[in-house]
Amino acid sequence: MTIIEVNKDNFDKEVLGSEKQVLADFNANWCGPCKMLKPILEEVAANNDSAKIVSINVDDEDELAEKYNVSSIPCLIVFKDGKEIKRNVGLMSKDAIEDMIGGE
């Protein structure tokens, strides 16, 4: 699976309407830890089928960032059936991300 870029136009369909749980990565180009997180997320996406992984650029999508109270990045939010079920702020290890989207 690859990471899908999401914006306010396809957020409802790709995230809230997803059958599979979604791991949303709120990030920005100027954010060092976000850039460090990206290859880790790509590795998770390549090896893990339990969640759809999407990327949201907070500079382009400030409405989405505001709607979900994202005020610190990188911020990973897990959505299930259209609802936020987990959130973590800051750089995470591959194992910790897999735990986040692992079993219920």
Next chain:
Amino acid sequence: MYDIIIVGAGPAGLTAAIYARRASKKVLVLEAKTYGGQIINTLDIENYPVEAHISGFDFATKLYNQVKDLGAEIIYEKVVDIKDNHETKEVITTKNKYAAKALILATGSENRKLGIENENELIGKGVSYCATCDGAFYKKKNVAVVGGGNTALEDALYLTDIVNKVYLIHRRDEFRGAESTLNQLKDKENMEFIYNSNVTKLNANDKLESIEITNKDGSKRIIEVEGLFIAVGRIPENENFGKLVKLDNSGYIIAGENCNTNVRGIFVAGDNRTKEVRQLVTATSDGAIAATEAIKFINNEITY
């Protein structure tokens, strides 16, 4: 069995890996999260020799590639304990055990917390430890910075250009940080200094709404802020090593410029060592020294 295990893949640990690999030693670097260390939070490094400007991300990535190209192994596991079996050193992670002839501890430091209620719960909901990372989310809002060192002053200065108003809260009546930054801050109209005070309460309704500050004289004041940037220093990440190597009162591993700890064959490099100047260039310098000492130890060239 490795020759050298390095704990921590920040600038100190990765530089140690370069020196050890160039001496053809078998090297394992263990890292809990990802490579780079705290320098990845820096937007622009301006004080490292040769490159006038480089981002922390680019610095970390170049260093990492250099280490990988030299053939060091990097495994992402958190180290929870180390043991000294004299001839060999044992490193225990959350998943495995590894052994080496010598160890270099280069775990660095993490943000010091205020230690008040709701602080952890509000991280990402108003509480931040990185103004350059998160400042942009507080455009035209009121924020507070707490601390008295260079980081606090620089954070406050950075934020004055973005937000509506910045309160700088310090527990003493004078700042330790650079006077030039302080003077720049004093010229800012949207800046208010609050001296002799501590942040004692975080008021939140899902996200931060206001903070309570208590003056030395006991008086209290509530300030409405949506962001609180905490810059009260850092603490060394040596909690898993204290049983074996000597730490000072602040938790730093005691070692001189030769990076030797009190245990033979265990060395320390970077911000988690007792030292005067904690900078990128002194971290990489420690890495070189610790690796050189570790190589000497393995080759039986250190006389105790």
